[in-house]
Amino acid sequence: MFDVDSLLTTFGLAGILLIIFMETGVLIGFIFPGDTLLFTAGIMAASDNPFAPLWALCLFIPLAAAVGDQVGYSLGKHYGPAALQSRVLNWIGPDAVTTTEGFFHRYGSVTVLFARFVPVVRTVTPLVAGIARMPHATFTFWSVLGCFAWGAGITSLGYLLGGIAFLRDYLDLIILAGVTAVLVPVIIKVIRMRRHAARERRDMATRLTLGTGEHPGSVTDDAE
Numbered sequence: 001m002f003d004v005d006s007l008l009t010t011f012g013l014a015g016i017l018l019i020i021f022m023e024t025g026v027l028i029g030f031i032f033p034g035d036t037l038l039f040t041a042g043i044m045a046a047s048d049n050p051f052a053p054l055w056a057l058c059l060f061i062p063l064a065a066a067v068g069d070q071v072g073y074s075l076g077k078h079y080g081p082a083a084l085q086s087r088v089l090n091w092i093g094p095d096a097v098t099t100t101e102g103f104f105h106r107y108g109s110v111t112v113l114f115a116r117f118v119p120v121v122r123t124v125t126p127l128v129a130g131i132a133r134m135p136h137a138t139f140t141f142w143s144v145l146g147c148f149a150w151g152a153g154i155t156s157l158g159y160l161l162g163g164i165a166f167l168r169d170y171l172d173l174i175i176l177a178g179v180t181a182v183l184v185p186v187i188i189k190v191i192r193m194r195r196h197a198a199r200e201r202r203d204m205a206t207r208l209t210l211g212t213g214e215h216p217g218s219v220t221d222d223a224e
Contacts, residue, residue, distance in 0.1 A: 117146075
């Protein structure tokens with residue numbers, strides 16, 4: 001959808017920082033290829049005429065991501081469930097929210113850290129954390145840690161490994177494989193949770209029915 005090289009060449013460091021901020025700050029950055037963007041930025045930082053030095057990328061990209069997380073958290077905290085009804089989230093789809101909630105259920109607060117490495121999920125995570133009223137200090141700790149691990153990490157990988165043709169050409173597939181390895185167990189967990197909830201509802205309905213005496217044996221007993 002986007003020519004990452006042209007985007008970086010045209011807008012430079014300011015452009016990449018704006019995109020990284022928007023991903024969680026205004027919930028629309030998910031349309032950009034975030035991981036590829038960082039990796040490509042690292043590759044271009046290693047060129048003879050870099051658009052920005054590596055140290056600047058590794059410092060300001062995580063900061064932009066952390067600021068975006070704070071805005072997303074504030075949206076969730078102050079607007080609550082109503083934020084989930086926004087047009088942007090309807091565009092993203094309910095599955096992203098369900099998957100994110102599954103991450104929180106399984107991993108707790110550390111979800112804020114590793115969600116940074118999962119496209120779309122990292123867009124929704126600050127919002128869900130705010131809605132769930134996660135302690136702000138806890139959220140900030142894991143957010144900053146995740147932003148630096150993701151922002152500086154992938155950019156540095158691009159800087160160090162961008163010269164390897166295989167990694168450069170198949171980056172999207174490599175990231176997809178990693179994301180799949182993380183998402184599949186969570187999806188299975190969410191399915192099991194839904195099945196368990198459905199069984200609980202059926203059991204509750206059965207108990208309520210039996211409690212009112214409306215069961216097959218009641219008619220026979222009355223007749224006797």
